[in-house]
Amino acid sequence: MPRTATQFDLVIAANRLPVDRVVDADGTESWRTSPGGLVTAMESVMRGREGAWVGWAGEAGDAPEPFVEDDMYLRPVALSEDEVAHYYEGFSNDTLWPIYHDVIVSATFHRFWFASYEAVNRRFAEAICDVAAKGATVWVHDYQLQLVPAMVREMRPDVRIGWFNHIPFPPVELFAQLPWRRAILEGLLGADYLGFQRVADAQNFIRACRQLLNLPTKGDTVSESRSEGARRVRASAVPISIDFVGLEELAKKPETKARAAEIRESLGDPETLILGVDRLDYTKGIGHRIKAYGELLEEGRVSPPKQMFVQVATPSRERVDAYRDLRNEIEGEVGRLNGEFSDIGAPAVQYLHHSYPRQEMAALYLAADVLLVTPLRDGMNLVAKEYVTCRYDDGGALVLSEFTGAFHELHQAFVCNPHDIEGLKQTIMRAIETPDKEKRRLMRAMRRRVADHDVQRWAARFLDNLANAPEKGGS
Ligand code: ADP
Ligand code: G6P
Numbered sequence: 001m002p003r004t005a006t007q008f009d010l011v012i013a014a015n016r017l018p019v020d021r022v023v024d025a026d027g028t029e030s031w032r033t034s035p036g037g038l039v040t041a042m043e044s045v046m047r048g049r050e051g052a053w054v055g056w057a058g059e060a061g062d063a064p065e066p067f068v069e070d071d072m073y074l075r076p077v078a079l080s081e082d083e084v085a086h087y088y089e090g091f092s093n094d095t096l097w098p099i100y101h102d103v104i105v106s107a108t109f110h111r112f113w114f115a116s117y118e119a120v121n122r123r124f125a126e127a128i129c130d131v132a133a134k135g136a137t138v139w140v141h142d143y144q145l146q147l148v149p150a151m152v153r154e155m156r157p158d159v160r161i162g163w164f165n166h167i168p169f170p171p172v173e174l175f176a177q178l179p180w181r182r183a184i185l186e187g188l189l190g191a192d193y194l195g196f197q198r199v200a201d202a203q204n205f206i207r208a209c210r211q212l213l214n215l216p217t218k219g220d221t222v223s224e225s226r227s228e229g230a231r232r233v234r235a236s237a238v239p240i241s242i243d244f245v246g247l248e249e250l251a252k253k254p255e256t257k258a259r260a261a262e263i264r265e266s267l268g269d270p271e272t273l274i275l276g277v278d279r280l281d282y283t284k285g286i287g288h289r290i291k292a293y294g295e296l297l298e299e300g301r302v303s304p305p306k307q308m309f310v311q312v313a314t315p316s317r318e319r320v321d322a323y324r325d326l327r328n329e330i331e332g333e334v335g336r337l338n339g340e341f342s343d344i345g346a347p348a349v350q351y352l353h354h355s356y357p358r359q360e361m362a363a364l365y366l367a368a369d370v371l372l373v374t375p376l377r378d379g380m381n382l383v384a385k386e387y388v389t390c391r392y393d394d395g396g397a398l399v400l401s402e403f404t405g406a407f408h409e410l411h412q413a414f415v416c417n418p419h420d421i422e423g424l425k426q427t428i429m430r431a432i433e434t435p436d437k438e439k440r441r442l443m444r445a446m447r448r449r450v451a452d453h454d455v456q457r458w459a460a461r462f463l464d465n466l467a468n469a470p471e472k473g474g475s
Contacts, residue, residue, distance in 0.1 A: 006066070007133040008073060010051035013124055015088070015144035017074050018043045020058030031069075034058060035279060035314060035355065037240070037382040038141060038166050044243035045459040046072050052131045054124060060084045077127050079120065086116035089320050092144040098322075099178060100143055100170050101283045101377040105322040107177070114180050118147060121187070125151035132159050137466065140191070142166045147183065150190025162466035163191045166240065167379040168405075169201040172208045185213055189224050192469040194235040195462050197379045197405040202235045221470060232470040238461050239405055242385045244454040251362045251390035259363035268346060270308040272432050275368035277361070277383045278375075279316040280353070282326045285374035285401060285418040286313065290333050290349065292424040297341045297348055301429060304346035312352045312364070327353075365390035370397045370431045373404065374418040380405035384413070385450050394440040394447070397431040409449055412442035 018039050019031040033039065046053060052073040057064055063078035079088065090113035098107040125148050128138055138156075140148045140163045149161050175181055185208060188194060196202040202220060209215045209222040216223045224231040250256060264273060274293075278284035293309055296302045302309075313330065317323045334351045341348035356364075365371070371387045381404040388398065388410065400406060400413035407415065414434075416427040 006052075006073070006131055007136075008050070008052040008131055009133050009136050010049055010139070011054065011128055011132045011136055012042060012046065012051060012139045012141065013054040013128050013145060013148060014038055014042065014141040015056055015092070017053060017055035017057055017076060018046075018072070019069065019074070021064055023059070032355075033358075035316060037380065040382055041240050041242060041455050041458075042141070043070075044246060044455050046070075054127045054131065056088075073131070075127055075131055077120075077123055083116050083120055085319075086110075086113045087120040088144070089317065091117040093317050093320055094322070095178070096143045097167070097283075099174055100167050102168075102170070103174060104282050104376050109179060111179075114183075118183075121145055121147035122151055124148050125155060128152055129155045132156060134158055136160070137463065138162070139164070139462070139466070147187035148190075150187045153190040160466060160469070161191045162193045162195065162462065162469075163188060164195040164238070164240075164462060165197065165201065165379070168198070168377055169196055169204045169208075171204050172211050175204070175208050176212060181208070181212055185209055189222065189233050191233060193462075193466040194233060195238040195465065196235065197237065197239050198408055199237045201379075202237050205235050234465065234469050236465065238458060238465065239409060239453070240380050240382070241450060241453050241455045241458045242382050242389060243456070244389050244451050247358075247362065247386060247389045248392055250359055251366055252392055253359070256359055256363050256366060259360070260366035263363060263367040267308045267310070267350070268305040270305055272302075272307045272369045273367055274302075274307060274309045274370045274372060274428070274432075275364060276309075276311040276313075276372045276374075277364070278313060280313040280323065280327055280330065281316055282322055283375055283377050285376045286311070286330055287326075287333065288376070288418040288421065288424065289372050289374045290330065290337070292421050292428060293349070294333070294337050295421065296425055296428065297337060301425075302432075304341065304343060304348055307432070308346070308350065309348065310350040310352065310364070310368070312354070312356070314355055315353060361386070362390050365396075366393075368396060370399060370428070372399045372428065373406070374399065374401045374416060374424065375404050376401070376418060378404040378406075382406075384410060388443065388446045388450050391443055391447065394443045395436075396443060397434065397439050398443075398446065399427055399431050409453065410446045411449075412445045 016034045020034045054075045057076045060081040063076035066075045094108045136159045138159050138161045206217050210217045220236045221232045221234045334349045337348045365387045373384045384406040398413040414431040416424045
C-alpha cells in the first residue's frame with residue numbers, strides 16, 4: 001500500500017510507461033497502449049498492486065504530470081529530442097539491441113550516445129528514488145536501463161533492487177565488443193537479483209563478469225568485488241509469460257468468436273489461414289518466413305484462396321536506419337509476391353502495418369489455423385504464448401523458431417530453424433497437413449504449460465528470488 005500519495009513499496013521502471021501520450025494535430029491529447037511484450041506482461045502484473053511505474057511517455061519534450069491509471073501511479077520521465085535520438089534510438093536500439101541479438105545487423109558505437117544513455121539512466125534512477133518508500137522493492141526492466149541498479153543503490157542503500165532482461169543476454173564474445181562493457185556490468189551488479197529469460201542468458205552474464213571483470217563467481221552468483229565478504233548478486237532464469245486467464249476470457253467472448261468468423265469469411269473462408277504477428281523488427285525473421293512462403297507459392301504447394309497468409313507487421317523504431325531498410329525490403333518482397341501470385345480478391349500475402357486493440361488480436365489468433373513465429377533471435381516471444389492461450393478450442397498449429405525463449409517451454413510446437421529455408425518450408429507444410437486430431441493433442445499440451453506458468457507466477461517467482469537474494473557476504 002502507498003505510504004503517502006507519492007511513495008510506494010513497489011516501484012517498477014521501464015523505458016516506456018504502459019501508455020504513450022498522443023497529441024493530435026488539433027492539440028487534443030490521448031493515451032494509447034505502448035507497443036511490445038514488456039508492456040503486455042507488466043501491465044497485468046501491476047494491475048491492482050498499487051505500485052508506481054516510472055517510464056517515458058513516448059514523445060520528446062517535457063514530461064506530463066504523474067497520474068494514476070488502473071491503480072498504478074505513473075511517473076513520466078522526460079526525454080529531449082536529442083535524448084530520443086541518442087539514448088533511445090541510438091545507444092539502446094542501434095548499439096545494444098543488435099549486440100544482444102546476435103549482431104543480425106551490425107551495431108553502431110558512438111561515445112556521445114553512451115553519454116546520453118548515462119544521463120537518462122541517472123534521471124530514471126532519481127525518479128525511482130523519488131517515489132520509492134523506505135525499504136521499497138525496486139524492479140528495473142530491460143536493456144535500456146542497465147546502469148540504473150548501481151545508481152539507485154548509491155542513492156538509496158535501503159531499497160531492494162531487481163532487474164529483469166526481456167531480451168537475450170549475449171555470449172561474452174559479442175558482449176566484449178562493447179567499449180562500455182565494464183560500466184554496464186558494474187551497473188547491473190548494483191542489483192540484488194538479476195532475472196533472465198533463459199538459463200543460457202544468465203550464464204552469459206556470469207561468464208562476462210568472470211572474464212571481463214575478473215570477479216569470483218560460484219554457481220549462479222557473482223561477487224561484486226574480490227574483497228572478503230563482498231556483496232553477492234544472484235543471476236538466474238525466470239522466463240516471462242502472459243495473463244492466461246485474462247486473455248483466454250477475452251478470446252471466449254461471443255464478440256471475439258464472431259469477429260474471428262468474420263475475419264475468415266472476409267478472406268473467402270480459406271482451407272488454411274496462416275498468420276504472422278510481429279513488430280517490424282529484423283530479429284523476427286519476417287524476411288525468411290516470406291521467402292519460404294514465396295517458394296511454396298512458386299512450387300504451387302500453397303495458393304490463394306485455398307491458403308491465405310496474413311502478416312501483421314507492427315510499426316517500430318521507424319527512425320532507425322536498419323528498421324527503415326527492413327520495412328522497404330519486406331514491403332518490396334510482399335509487393336513482388338502479390339504481383340505474381342494474387343488473384344482478384346485473393347492476395348498471396350495480406351500485409352497489415354498497424355496496431356490493433358487486444359480483442360482484434362485475440363480474434364486473429366482464433367481465426368488462424370497456423371501461426372508462424374520464426375525469429376532469428378528473441379528473448380521470449382509472447383505472441384507464441386498468446387496464440388496458444390487463445391486456442392481454448394485446442395485448434396491451430398504453432399510453427400516456432402528454436403531461437404526464441406518460448407522454444408524452451410513449448411515443446412509440442414512445429415519447430416523450425418528459420419535460416420534453413422528448405423526446412424522451414426517443410427515445417428510450414430507439416431503444420432498445414434498434420435491431422436487435426438494430432439494437432440489438438442499438441443495444442444492441449446502447450447496450453448497446459450502456459451496456463452500453469454502464467455505471468456502472475458513469473459512475477460511471484462521474480463519477486464521471491466529478489467526477496468531471498470543473498471544478503472551482504474551471505475550465501
Ligand atoms: P516484442 O516484445 O519483441 O515486440 P513479443 O512477441 O514478446 O515481442 O510481444 C509483442 C506484444 O505486442 C504481444 O503482446 C502482441 O500481442 C503485441 N502486438 C504485436 N503486434 C501488435 C499489433 N499490430 N497490434 C497490437 N498488439 C500487437
Ligand atoms: C521489446 C523490448 C521492450 C520494448 C518493446 C517495444 O519488447 O524488450 O523494452 O519496449 O520491444 O519497443 P520500443 O522500442 O517501441 O519500446
